[in-house]
Amino acid sequence: MNDLEPFAKLAVALSPWRGQLVFIGGWAHRLHRLDPRANTPEHQPVFTRDTDLAFANREHIEGDMKAALLEHGFKEKLSGDFKPPTASYTLGDDSSGFYAEFLTPLIGSGIKRGGGSDATLAKAGISAQKIRHLDVLLVDPWTIALDPKAGFQLPTAMDIRVANPLCFMVQKFLIIDDRTPEKQAQDLLYVYDTIEVFGGLLAEFQTSWKEIVAPSLGKQAARIREATTSTFAGVNDVIRAAARIPTDRKLSPEDIQQTCQIAFEQIFS
Numbered sequence: 001m002n003d004l005e006p007f008a009k010l011a012v013a014l015s016p017w018r019g020q021l022v023f024i025g026g027w028a029h030r031l032h033r034l035d036p037r038a039n040t041p042e043h044q045p046v047f048t049r050d051t052d053l054a055f056a057n058r059e060h061i062e063g064d065m066k067a068a069l070l071e072h073g074f075k076e077k078l079s080g081d082f083k084p085p086t087a088s089y090t091l092g093d094d095s096s097g098f099y100a101e102f103l104t105p106l107i108g109s110g111i112k113r114g115g116g117s118d119a120t121l122a123k124a125g126i127s128a129q130k131i132r133h134l135d136v137l138l139v140d141p142w143t144i145a146l147d148p149k150a151g152f153q154l155p156t157a158m159d160i161r162v163a164n165p166l167c168f169m170v171q172k173f174l175i176i177d178d179r180t181p182e183k184q185a186q187d188l189l190y191v192y193d194t195i196e197v198f199g200g201l202l203a204e205f206q207t208s209w210k211e212i213v214a215p216s217l218g219k220q221a222a223r224i225r226e227a228t229t230s231t232f233a234g235v236n237d238v239i240r241a242a243a244r245i246p247t248d249r250k251l252s253p254e255d256i257q258q259t260c261q262i263a264f265e266q267i268f269s
């Protein structure tokens with residue numbers, strides 16, 4: 001399946017809410033390359049089947065996103081015992097199809113007053129998963145133009161919001177302690193690739209960190225600085241695992257470690 005085709009269908013279906021939704025995760029990383037300031041590496045971005053969309057949990061959202069998705073051929077798949085259930089919205093079959101999930105920040109303990117799990121949220125007809133440390137991905141999102149000339153099957157160009165690349169990287173270090181070594185390695189590859197794509201914007205990232213991102217994080221800003229310093233202090237097993245992930249290029253662990261160390265020293269200086 002040409003995944004640009006189902007992605008375009010998703011963008012069209014959700015176009016009435018594009019000012020309230022932010023594309024995050026692997027698709028945000030892929031869409032970052034469409035920014036006119038981005039470098040264009042020869043290698044492909046890390047592949048992902050799922051599309052994650054985030055919104056603020058206190059956002060007032062009118063209309064029925066579920067109905068819009070169903071009208072454009074998506075099917076709702078519910079799972080789990082949460083109320084409401086966890087949901088994904090799919091095109092194609094379960095094993096190879098394209099699917100979207102909605103996420104919103106988890107605020108508080110994660111336990112409802114009655115003792116149940118506060119894991120999901122019903123909003124505008126859809127069910128969204130509540131995820132801790134998601135807030136930063138909603139800070140200062142970028143606008144990316146989806147252009148038919150880039151392969152998106154759209155009648156005209158369409159603007160969507162994607163996670164700010166700096167916030168995309170920062171969030172990886174907020175969740176690093178909760179990730180398996182395999183997921184940590186993938187996250188570090190995402191970080192390295194983001195630096196590669198936006199290496200010319202490190203001074204802009206430095207300003208954004210000082211004026212926007214760090215103030216939004218409060219006390220957690222110091223935690224991010226410590227996490228990046230310790231992660232890239234030297235080559236370690238997770239960095240070695242990250243270097244082994246790509247199959248279309250050769251990466252050295254030393255290159256990942258040194259590139260990221262220098263980049264974050266500049267961003268946080």
